[in-house]
Amino acid sequence: MCGIVGYIGKDNAKDVIIDGLKKLEYRGYDSAGIAVVRNGKLEIKKHVGGIANLENLIGDDPMTSHIGIGHTRWATHGAPSDLNAHPHSNEDETIAIIHNGIIENYQELKQELIEKHNIKFKSETDTEVIAQLIGVIYKEKKDLLESVFAAEEKMRGAYAIVAVAQDEPDKIVAVRKDAPLIVGLGKGSNFIASDIPALLKYVKEIYLIENNETVLATADEVKIFDENRNEIKREVFHVTWDADSAEKEGFEHFMLKEIYEQPKGLSETLNRRLDETGKINLEGITLTKEQIENFSKIYIVACGTAYHAGLVGKYIIEQLVKIPVEVDVASEFRYRNPLVDENTLFIAISQSGETLDTLAALREAKSKGARVLSVVNVVGSSVARESDDVFYTWAGPEIAVASTKAYTTQLMCMYMLALYMGLEKGTITREFYDRFIKDLQGIPAKLETFLKKAPEIEEEAKQLYNREQVFFIGRGLDSAVSYEGSLKLKEISYINSFAIAAGELKHGTIALMEPGTLVIALACQDFLYEKMVSNIQEIKARGAYVMAVAKEGNVSIEAQSDRMIYIPECRDEIAPLISVVPLQLFAYYVAKERGCNIDKPKNLAKSVTVE
């Protein structure tokens, strides 16, 4: 996610800002930039890549100034590039803007700025639209605060914005609407940032800015205005965290933080692509109805967790779109001479978009004429660049090696793609579609509720952490989720775990069941529930210790299980969005009990760019 730092005060702004941006590097970004007002002139330097690239660009220039803003960008609108990097400016380069989030109506605003004011845009970003909009308003108002107020009335979306103007080098104006923003209170200096770690070296006293509030900061004073432009008082918040825990926002590990970020990621992935009528807007995807009707086969290809998301994708696409789907691990796909042709849709799933096996499989499919659509979290990544269409997940940067929020947002994309294609192809009705979307919209709240049960799962982990092996079983979609639960546990806790479709147990694996063998059984598919209960009975008869995951209300399973975890009631198809979470938490707490390096497990890398 993007990072924001603003400074006004007695020190050299450039040094404070670069230092603050470095503290936000852990969040992931693809370009960085800074703007200062030096000797009455706005100066902007920005560069694609790391902050080191920006520092090289600046070289020995001290950029001496007491006011400035800086940004690390995580691309959303437009690929990572020098031009798309922030800060952005208005046409005569007198106002600079940095921005986190999204301006939903930026295309409409851009059109208006072009048509009415003949503005020539330099970048593909929604952020430049803000800079140009404020620039046009400023010509008339000649006041930065008033111009930002006026611009706010025209913008829709979720954002945090910070602005400086060449003609008012004594003030910074910032706005928060659904994206984090804080103000650091110094002596003779004030700071603006998206996150506390950026400021910890300088201040411990901050104002937490709320939605729809606007900030006017000078070196000696900070004023906060509500949405009606009335000045309001804010209590000072005293930061007690150290830098390390601040990066994790108080969570002990990134993995746990990312587990808790799932409701937000899911809501963003879904809602950002829904129009007012509830229809999915596949902006940036050019799949036509005719193409969808002509696909005779779909391949979903990925690695690890992303492959597990593909297993759910297969199920749901086959059900809703009625096209056969094969799911392959990418490292196998290209060596088995797959039957791909022009009527094949190839879907690559990848959090990083840099996984070499997935990229190679994509190239193989493309060379055989397939249409390539990728589901990717990192904008501008190799997989995204080489695909015909990209469906971005909105998980935000995932830092822990163990993938969690990327998985659930990948699932969300699978549901959305299936619903979109099903509606286009006529294999589902609008009524079915609307109900399904409504159910998906209810998931983030259900997940929030479920996350309150984390202490229960931690308790289970404390009892069970010293097992040498664990089995995960399930049927239908539960079996797909059990593969993911097993991978999570083994990669971070180093316990030998194994997942198998529950009905397959009796064909061999049941030989391993002994008194006390730990089995985690998922029973979240109502239509398979009775069958699952029978499978659990089979292993209980061999003495297995069963921890079952079921939907609230399905209590008959309790009689067969040693431990129960209930997830909120939901339709079967979307249960994986919730049922995976207890497995993520269980893996996390077990690994913690075992003293493992949770965020960076041994032998693993976040992005696997070798074959």
Ligand code: M6R
């Ligand atoms: O970046 P990708 O989604 O392409 O990565 C794929 C796998 O390497 C990744 O999911 C891996 O399995 C994770 N460590 C799982 O937690």
